[in-house]
Each structure stands twice: as C-alpha cells, then as structure tokens.
Amino acid sequence: MGSNDNQILGVVLIVRHGDRQGFYQNPTTYTATATQITPLGNQQEYQLGELLRSIYVNASSPSYIPGMSTGLFNQSQVYIRADLGGESGVVYDSCVSLTQGMWPVTIDNNITLANGSTIVAPLGGYQNVPIDAVDPNLDVSLEGFLDCNTFDTHTTDFYNSQLFQQMTKQSAAFLKLLLPYVDGRTVSLQNMWNIYDYMNVNSIHNATFSTALPSTFLEQARALANWHEYNVFTDASVSGIGNIAGQAIVPSILDAFDNIVNTTNPVKMMISAIAYKPFISLFNMTGVAAANPQLAGIVDYASVVAFEVRQSSAGGEPMIRFNFKNGTQDFATYDFLNQTGDVPLSVFIDAVAPNAVNTTAAWCNVCQNSQHRGCGALALAAQQARSAALSPIDPVGAGFLGAGLTLAVVLLSFATLAFLGLLSFGRKPKRRYMLGDDEVELRKSPSRVD
Structure with a gap:
C-alpha cells in the first residue's frame, strides 16, 4: 500500500x-x-x-x-x-x-x-x-x-447522444442473445444496469441460472454496464x-x-x-x-x-x-x-x-430543485424572509424596528433550518491548525460555506 x-x-x-x-x-x-x-x-x-x-x-x-x-x-x-x-x-x-x-x-x-x-x-x-x-x-x-x-437532464442527454446511439448499434446483437436470461426485463442499452445486476445476482445465488448462462455473457454484460454507469455518473x-x-x-x-x-x-x-x-x-x-x-x-x-x-x-x-x-x-x-x-x-x-457541493442550499441550486430533500423548506424560509422584509410597519417605528425585525425573522428562519439539518451537512472543523512548529491553513473556494 x-x-x-x-x-x-x-x-x-x-x-x-x-x-x-x-x-x-x-x-x-x-x-x-x-x-x-x-x-x-x-x-x-x-x-x-x-x-x-x-x-x-x-x-x-x-x-x-x-x-x-x-x-x-x-x-x-x-x-x-x-x-x-x-x-x-x-x-x-x-x-x-x-x-x-x-x-x-x-x-x-x-x-x-x-x-x-x-x-x-x-x-x-x-x-x-x-x-x-x-x-x-x-x-x-x-x-x-x-x-x-439537472443530473436527470444530463442522463437523458447521454441517452440521446450520438455516442449512445453508436453503442446501441454495436451492442444490439449481444443484447438480443440475453433475452432468455433476464426474466422478462426490458433488454435495451438504456436498461443495462438492471440487466447486468439481475444476471450478476442470479449468477451468485441461483445454481440453475449460473449453469445455463454462457460463460462470457456476464463479463460482456458487466463491460456494457460499466460503460453505461461511467458515462452517467461522470x-x-x-x-x-x-x-x-x-x-x-x-x-x-x-x-x-x-x-x-x-x-x-x-x-x-x-x-x-x-x-x-x-x-x-x-x-x-x-x-x-x-x-x-x-x-x-x-x-x-x-x-x-x-x-x-x-x-x-x-x-x-x-x-x-x-x-x-x-x-x-x-x-x-x-x-x-x-x-x-x-x-x-x-x-x-x-x-x-x-x-464541492457544500450545503443543501447549494445542492438545491445546482440541481434546480425547489421542492425535495429540504429544498422546499429552504424556499419557504427565503420567501418568509422576503415577506417580512417587505411587510409594512408604522412609519413612526419603522426606523427603529424595520431592520431589527427583518434580521430577527431571517435569523430565526435559518436557525430553524440549521437545527433541522437542512442548511448544511458534514462536520465543520476549524480551518487553521498546528502541525509541529508549522501553521497550515486549508485553502477553500469562495463557494464553501462554513
């Protein structure tokens, strides 16, 4: 090692x-x-x-x-x-x-x-x-x-790409041979992970299936699944x-x-x-x-x-x-x-x-999601903060209460989300530390949120 x-x-x-x-x-x-x-x-x-x-x-x-x-x-x-x-x-x-x-x-x-x-x-x-x-x-x-x-769009774009269409043609003959070995599953390059996983699981746990499957088929299916998944997740x-x-x-x-x-x-x-x-x-x-x-x-x-x-x-x-x-x-x-x-x-x-995608808020932004996995709560908090900032206040007290009230609402909203674990994830350690006699600072991008 x-x-x-x-x-x-x-x-x-x-x-x-x-x-x-x-x-x-x-x-x-x-x-x-x-x-x-x-x-x-x-x-x-x-x-x-x-x-x-x-x-x-x-x-x-x-x-x-x-x-x-x-x-x-x-x-x-x-x-x-x-x-x-x-x-x-x-x-x-x-x-x-x-x-x-x-x-x-x-x-x-x-x-x-x-x-x-x-x-x-x-x-x-x-x-x-x-x-x-x-x-x-x-x-x-x-x-x-x-x-x-945005990731789903990336995946769809891959399926519609010339690269994917070329591989579809190249693999068509082999995929047709798999029809007897996939228990009725859709046999297509787009479904390649599910095809391979079914074959792999049964090759391990089903003696009849393992004996009947031609010796090279699992390795060939694995190669196509590797190609498929690598292009999706990169x-x-x-x-x-x-x-x-x-x-x-x-x-x-x-x-x-x-x-x-x-x-x-x-x-x-x-x-x-x-x-x-x-x-x-x-x-x-x-x-x-x-x-x-x-x-x-x-x-x-x-x-x-x-x-x-x-x-x-x-x-x-x-x-x-x-x-x-x-x-x-x-x-x-x-x-x-x-x-x-x-x-x-x-x-x-x-x-x-x-x-790096450092917070749920950042994830919601890059994934263009305003509803799921905490994004809905974040969007609601932002909306409430904006509404509080725009709420009419008696002119006599506006100068004294406006900024303070708005700040209080914003802080309360974000404190609640932080408590619920919706604003960030992972532990947040110190960014400067000592190693022997040397002081080292971890550099980070401006997008990293502590």
Whole structure:
C-alpha cells in the first residue's frame, strides 16, 4: 500500500456495501426499489473489517494510526456514517458487519458491579459501534444524484447522444442473445444496469441460472454496464453535473482531513458506507479512472477507497495517499490528480474543493430543485424572509424596528433550518491548525460555506 517513508496520521475510508438481493433502478432518475443484504454480504463486510483492523488498528502494522485504541472501541477517535437510502438497509447493515470485523467481540468489554460480580457484554463481549444513519431526505451528501433535475437532464442527454446511439448499434446483437436470461426485463442499452445486476445476482445465488448462462455473457454484460454507469455518473468537466455524486460527498472527506490533521482533535478515522455511484464520480474527479481504465465503472461489493493522510517525519505539509481495494482484490496504491505518489493536501483541496457541493442550499441550486430533500423548506424560509422584509410597519417605528425585525425573522428562519439539518451537512472543523512548529491553513473556494 505504498511506501512507508512517512508517518500516517489518519485515514478516510469510503466503503461499498456487500452482496445483496436484486433490485431495480429507474434508468433515468435512479430511484430504486428496496432490497436486503445476504449472509454472504455480511461476511464480505466482516472480512473487510478484519483486514482494515489489521492495517490501521494493529500496533504492529506499519500503517497503524498512532494513538488508535487497539482494544475497546473509542468513540472519540472514529466517526462512521452509512447511507440509509436507495438500497434500503443494505448499506447500513453492511456497515454494522464492517464494524464487527474492525472492533470484534472481546471479554474486555465488561463491567464490575457494586456487588463485585463482572458482567461481560452479550455474544462474548460484543461492542456496540455507533453509526450515523444518513437519511437522504435530510442529508444529500451520500446520494447527491437523487431528485437532481439537472443530473436527470444530463442522463437523458447521454441517452440521446450520438455516442449512445453508436453503442446501441454495436451492442444490439449481444443484447438480443440475453433475452432468455433476464426474466422478462426490458433488454435495451438504456436498461443495462438492471440487466447486468439481475444476471450478476442470479449468477451468485441461483445454481440453475449460473449453469445455463454462457460463460462470457456476464463479463460482456458487466463491460456494457460499466460503460453505461461511467458515462452517467461522470462528466468531462470536474465541475459538471455528471459528477454530482462525487461533488456531494467531497465536503465530508475534506472535513475528515481537517479533523485528522488537527492535533487537538481526537478523530483519526472516518468511514462512509455507500453504494457504488460516488466511487465512479470520485475516480473521475481525481483522474484515477483516466489513468486506470479498468476502474472506470462499477466497483465490486465490499470495495474500499482509503485516503491515507500522511506526513514526513521531517514535518511539512500533510500528504494524501490513494489506496483502493476492489472487492476481493488486494489493496493497491494509485497515482491521482496527474501526480506521482502522495499528493500534498493543499493540492487535493485546490483540485476538488471549488467543485464541492457544500450545503443543501447549494445542492438545491445546482440541481434546480425547489421542492425535495429540504429544498422546499429552504424556499419557504427565503420567501418568509422576503415577506417580512417587505411587510409594512408604522412609519413612526419603522426606523427603529424595520431592520431589527427583518434580521430577527431571517435569523430565526435559518436557525430553524440549521437545527433541522437542512442548511448544511458534514462536520465543520476549524480551518487553521498546528502541525509541529508549522501553521497550515486549508485553502477553500469562495463557494464553501462554513
């Protein structure tokens, strides 16, 4: 996982859920039906958790994070969040299994009572690891693509493009061969993700289907699905709306970096459990997919990106290392942002922060949505503020009350929204911090809202 000529300070982990049952996604809006995780999916995530523990929470590992508790889970050191949206409880349940592997049962999880008896937690010392369940209706950061009108337009434009029409012609003969293997599903390039997902799920769980399916068909379907999804969830420009899934998750990554490099902050690990879409956008935004075409598509179950924050023993600016494990494959370190090796934190920030969607208000604006996912409440608050500003007041008291009343209404409206979590998402750490004898400031774009 890269050279170890410097000291790891902490890590940001982006994890895909494990194996699940099949489900359907609308090819244009990507709204989805519910599904559920399988025992295989739980096992995949548990084993991934064990691996991550051996790397980052093992004092004998070269990538052990200094100060991390190697025994009982220490809530002050880790922040974990899991998407509770499109795939129902699959992502959250996967995250639970991941944490069981990272912080396994231990008899040290016990308490001694006043009468002298010692009680060990159930299941041999099970550790309860808090996970922040992210409701996409209240926090858009993990599913920035849903209900995003401009993203839906981007997807429709892709389907109407000459590129898509050319691929439709090229793939027509193969897609026709799939008719006996999709259980009546619409066989079209536009529906390619649903076709592939049905074939993949049944290849894993249905012995009859797996035996009957010609040996190359799943791989061919995967290639078309990768092409389809990469073109939907990316854009030629980093700032393009096709990257909205990545743009929305970036602020939480930057905030986690802030926490890690701030020596007064105990949080040294952040875990985000998600579906596959933000991976595609992030790989595009960071240049990883362009340099590694095999990563331009759907990541496997239980895949993980590890953004390691490192610093030379001689001091200086923190560096970011990009490690990725695609499903059952081994971890590998990738160059990114057109640089070789670890990338300075300031370079990473300068590259992605200007394109980050930092608040729900910003998301409502770029997605041109005034109704869903908190946008309606924001629009109402703005309308109420304007109405209060324009309300007639007795001329005698206007000079004394006008500005104060308007300000009070505006502050009250926005305070309410902030309390409800509708104005911003992600933790808001300090922007200036000390590293040894050097003071470093995280540069940010003017669009970033604290």
